[in-house]
Amino acid sequence: MGEERKRYGLLDGDPAITRLQLQHRIWQRTLPDRITLAPIPASEAGKVRDVIDLGCGTGAWALEFAAAYPSVHVRGVDLKPLQPTSHPSNVEFLVDDITYDSAWASPSAAAQQYDLIHSRSMSSGIKSWPALISKCWEHLRPGGWLEFQEFHLPMRCDDDSMAGTAFERWNQLLVEASGKVGVKLDGGFAEVPRLLQGAGFAGMGRKALKWPVGPWPKDDRMKEVGRMFRADLSVVLEGVSIGLFTKALGWEPEAVRELWKEVEGEMAMAKMHAYVSIDIVWAQKPDGAVG
Numbered sequence: 001m002g003e004e005r006k007r008y009g010l011l012d013g014d015p016a017i018t019r020l021q022l023q024h025r026i027w028q029r030t031l032p033d034r035i036t037l038a039p040i041p042a043s044e045a046g047k048v049r050d051v052i053d054l055g056c057g058t059g060a061w062a063l064e065f066a067a068a069y070p071s072v073h074v075r076g077v078d079l080k081p082l083q084p085t086s087h088p089s090n091v092e093f094l095v096d097d098i099t100y101d102s103a104w105a106s107p108s109a110a111a112q113q114y115d116l117i118h119s120r121s122m123s124s125g126i127k128s129w130p131a132l133i134s135k136c137w138e139h140l141r142p143g144g145w146l147e148f149q150e151f152h153l154p155m156r157c158d159d160d161s162m163a164g165t166a167f168e169r170w171n172q173l174l175v176e177a178s179g180k181v182g183v184k185l186d187g188g189f190a191e192v193p194r195l196l197q198g199a200g201f202a203g204m205g206r207k208a209l210k211w212p213v214g215p216w217p218k219d220d221r222m223k224e225v226g227r228m229f230r231a232d233l234s235v236v237l238e239g240v241s242i243g244l245f246t247k248a249l250g251w252e253p254e255a256v257r258e259l260w261k262e263v264e265g266e267m268a269m270a271k272m273h274a275y276v277s278i279d280i281v282w283a284q285k286p287d288g289a290v291g
């Protein structure tokens, strides 16, 4: 578990509670009125009984789901005890490593079968997507849904507004440094749809979205998302960059700080049309599936 934490920490920094709360608000504004895109029945009607959130962080998604579906039991699992100790009785939190045999997926917990397995912003904590997908298959009831909501670094830009900026340089260095320490920036998530198909999942759906870096979009909701995402980046990326660039590229911390200061100045001007890609994928274990 120690190695896992180290690898995870290199890319995500310290997922402090306030930062995860901000990220939760970004997700809420990204998917207004929808907590999941998996087409679970709109009415509870006894069809959805057990839900699990893998890498639940502060438990915000689990708590929101549990409030929307009060008769559903929602379990959240995370490496860290970031969840509130007081919560509604239909919510349960476990501290565990989801990539190992653990309470949510161990053979001794064979009775733990879910109608929805959800996971969000977890890709840098996943060492093997095939192994995780196979555990999810085992622990879904036939007819149950699996959903991953992920974002992918590096940043992208569809016009030339990022060209020649410190931000572009930083983005390229991030790719280079991550490659050197063996961290896949998209966490290998690009393979997931193919893996889901290969594992026997059906009814796959996929939605691509964007989080703008700063309030550059015209649309008001996306402006708000951009503002919040820029604030999130400001908090986390200086530390992540110092960790990565000193370790992988041999930079002095002060040089990284200087570059990051320039990047922050550019982000504040909101002239670059940079964004990070969001990928949401959902799929169903078919009715009648065995195993």
Ligand SMILES: C[S@@+](CC[C@H](N)C(=O)[O-])C[C@H]1O[C@@H](n2cnc3c(N)ncnc32)[C@H](O)[C@@H]1O
Pocket: 004, 008, 012, 015, 020, 023, 024, 054, 055, 056, 057, 058, 060, 061, 077, 078, 079, 080, 082, 096, 097, 098, 099, 119, 120, 121, 122, 124, 125, 126
């Ligand atoms: C970026 S945060 C996202 C939290 C939450 N899913 C959300 O969207 O608010 C990623 C979370 O995954 C957890 N995590 C990373 N690797 C994990 C693992 N192997 N097992 C359990 N949790 C893990 C981290 O502790 C962190 O809380």
